[in-house]
Amino acid sequence: MRIATWNINGIKARLPILLQWLRETKPDIVVLQEIKSVDENFPRLEIEDLGYNIETHGQKGWNGVAILSLHPFDEVHRGLPGDDSDEQSRLIEGVFSVEGGAIRVCNIYLPNGNPVDSEKFPYKLGWMDRLTSFVEGRLALEEPFILLGDFNLIPAPIDAHNPEAWWGDALYRPESLARFRALTHLGLTDALRAVTDQPAYTFWDFQAGAWRRNAGIRIDHLLLSPQAADRLDGVTIHQDVRGWDKTSDHVPVEGDFAF
DNA sequence: ATGCCGGGTACGACCCGA
Numbered sequence: 001m002r003i004a005t006w007n008i009n010g011i012k013a014r015l016p017i018l019l020q021w022l023r024e025t026k027p028d029i030v031v032l033q034e035i036k037s038v039d040e041n042f043p044r045l046e047i048e049d050l051g052y053n054i055e056t057h058g059q060k061g062w063n064g065v066a067i068l069s070l071h072p073f074d075e076v077h078r079g080l081p082g083d084d085s086d087e088q089s090r091l092i093e094g095v096f097s098v099e100g101g102a103i104r105v106c107n108i109y110l111p112n113g114n115p116v117d118s119e120k121f122p123y124k125l126g127w128m129d130r131l132t133s134f135v136e137g138r139l140a141l142e143e144p145f146i147l148l149g150d151f152n153l154i155p156a157p158i159d160a161h162n163p164e165a166w167w168g169d170a171l172y173r174p175e176s177l178a179r180f181r182a183l184t185h186l187g188l189t190d191a192l193r194a195v196t197d198q199p200a201y202t203f204w205d206f207q208a209g210a211w212r213r214n215a216g217i218r219i220d221h222l223l224l225s226p227q228a229a230d231r232l233d234g235v236t237i238h239q240d241v242r243g244w245d246k247t248s249d250h251v252p253v254e255g256d257f258a259f
Numbered sequence: 260a261t262g263c264c265g266g267g268t269a270c271g272a273c274c275c276g277a
Contacts, residue, residue: 009266009276013266013267014266034266036275060267061267061268061274062266062275062276112275112276112277146262152277170277182263203277205277206264206265207262207263207264208264210262249276
């Protein structure tokens with residue numbers, strides 16, 4: 001099974017390249033972030049025509065997440081527990097049947113957190129703390145669990161073209177990294193780092209010729225429970241998509257699994 | 260390092276992203 005994550009930065013603007021990529025790649029499951037759409041306006045028909053089931057957790061203007069799946073949903077969960085006042089749509093989870101059991105796919109759009117002297121940074125840190133509590137419960141299920149999406153977090157210096165330039169940013173500073181480590185130390189495997197020790201990026205800014213200079217960062221991740229990591233066959237970063245017309249600043253990242 | 264780029268809302272100009 002091939003399971004991908006892609007921050008598409010606006011479903012309305014990206015529908016043509018999303019359809020092109022789905023036709024070319026035919027992943028089993030794709031999770032999307034920053035759909036920037038309410039559920040009612042999500043362009044379902046052309047995606048459904050390609051065979052995909054769709055579940056969304058949208059929001060007007062910004063944020064918003066979705067899951068597209070060739071396999072029917074057994075369950076869907078929306079929103080990150082732990083703060084009833086949080087109205088931002090940043091998490092949607094689906095459960096799917098596979099041979100011998102179920103897999104659980106949790107799509108997140110983790111808050112950016114900049115600027116760090118604003119309320120956005122403590123919101124990011126609180127969101128990460130809530131996520132860690134949530135994931136702890138999921139791991140207790142001892143089933144294949146894939147936590148993937150836009151984490152807005154640079155795990156290590158190798159994951160930035162120019163790490164010194166990012167140090168202190170909400171994506172790459174001690175408070176954020178400590179929480180990312182607390183999350184992974186629950187027992188999650190970073191899929192990309194399980195298959196390569198080479199630099200690899202998933203985001204290149206629209207500005208300052210970042211793509212042309214390969215001034216990228218790796219912030220889109222697949223984190224795997226032991227039961228999912230045991231079945232990992234490979235990871236593909238679809239970097240060519242960054243060169244397409246009317247593309248997102250993120251590219252799809254795909255994990256291949258033996259289920 | 261920054262919002263220079265780019266989407267969204269809404270139709271001027273600001274919010275948001277990383």
